[in-house]
Amino acid sequence: MHPAYSIIFFTTASGLGYGLLAVAAVFVGTGWLPPVRELGAIIILVGTVLVTAGLLSSTFHLGHPERAWRALTQFRSSWLSREGVAAVLAYVPIAGLAWGWVRLGEVAGAWLVAAWLTPVLAAVTVYCTGMIYASLKAIPRWHHPLVPWLYVMLGLATGAVGFHLVVAMFGAANFRSAGVAVAGLLAAAVLKIGYWRSIDTADPVATAETATGLGGFGNVRPLDPPHTAPNYLQKEMGYRVARKHARKLRKITLVTLFAIPLIGVALSVFAGFFLGAALAVIAGLSVVLGILIERWLFFAEAVHVVTLYYGEKAA
């Protein structure tokens, strides 16, 4: 699949933003983090900007962005529509959390309810994002039960690293903030490696023979092409560049998305303020680079069954 930069930016930025808001909401909801106003202002600002920028960027690749509101109407059947509705609803508890934390300086009563609803709606929204891809049978590597959970766990892990980074800046990093980030990264790494194993060993779902129904004669090979220049289908679904570098890119993903952030976050709690903050920054930068590569690879590695009509043997 062709990796559109707007979609890569959207899914990673919104995942990170929702993860950050969700982890922060849990920390103030439980009282693990005192509701310091300045800290709240920064976290909610960064989180909301990431989420909103992501949503806006997802409209950049639309043919008609001015009609985007229509995408909220078909939630009964479409995961894309459900994602849109969930994203709009998620602003409500985020606003409530912001009001209590930043404006009033205490998260109690209704604002405490908002704090607990924030991670729920954040997770629902990111789950819907994952289901947009997981619901597409025509792309077997996406049509996989782990895909929506990967989106959720990666959002949580990247958000937790971001949270640890922000609190480290305020000198408020501790074993809890580091522990959540480490646990999130480990869980996401296990899921991701499991996912790669599973798609690498899966049997092909369809072949050039079943696509054409001509398998009775033997192997099927394209002869005369249907058109003399690449068409929309080949440009959109026929992306192959990354697949030959997939092994290398997976290793780079493991190092940047998981290994460096894990080490950075873990060491930062034992270091003093400056070194700790510096390590948290390294972890944060690495996790951002890592998630961008991971998402690019997620698209670039995916084979669409329509390519079977254009010379691919199996998908």
Added chain:
Amino acid sequence: MTSLPAQPTPKRLGLVIDLDTCVGCHACAVNCKEWNAGGYHAPLTDFDPYGAAPDGVWFNRIHSYEAGTGADARVVNFPKSCLHCDNAPCVTVCPTGASYKRGSDGIVLVEEDKCIGCKLCSWACPYGAREFDTDAGVMKKCTLCIDRIYNENLEEVDRVPACVATCPASARHFGDLGDPNSSVSRLVADRGGYDLMPEMECAPTNKYLPVREKTTGAGATLPLEDASPEGGFLGWVDRLLSDASAA
């Protein structure tokens, strides 16, 4: 509404494509383009149409494949357009309601005014039946020629899809596949019509008729006539000329 209509729809209009008789002339693709460039989805934008890399929207594409090896190998011309699936994933993924399947006849359409151009439907279709119009910013696809098949301004014989009307080999048949007694349904039953990529579980309405077994009739095996005929007028001429050239 992008939920699918109750199944089965009262009519299931679609095409039956005969891979045995298709000669791969692309006439159906050209006539599809011609009709639809002025039809429901008009215009079907082309970029650089006479240049080195033409790129445009077509609803019907004619592939060709080689299957098998040696004496049993076949070359098969393979037209492919929207299959108007009963269980159409392109419809259910659409977030706006622009993609829909008609409850009356099962035709799958895009309502351009509602389409936001997110392309998700084209990702959901296993068959590559949807092509994005970059110029109009909306998704376009085969309409089963709704503006011909129900068009009262046309003579009754012309109320068939453009691709069906134009096929010089009669390799494309149009009709109601929901009616077991229709000519298309009988054709499918007689010839063993099949679904493309059944593992995608789209339940396509369109069916493909398989290539027939190779015929080994007399014509294929008769030897050429003898170059040195015995007796008769030809024998006399042959002898005369052979002697002359030998002399």
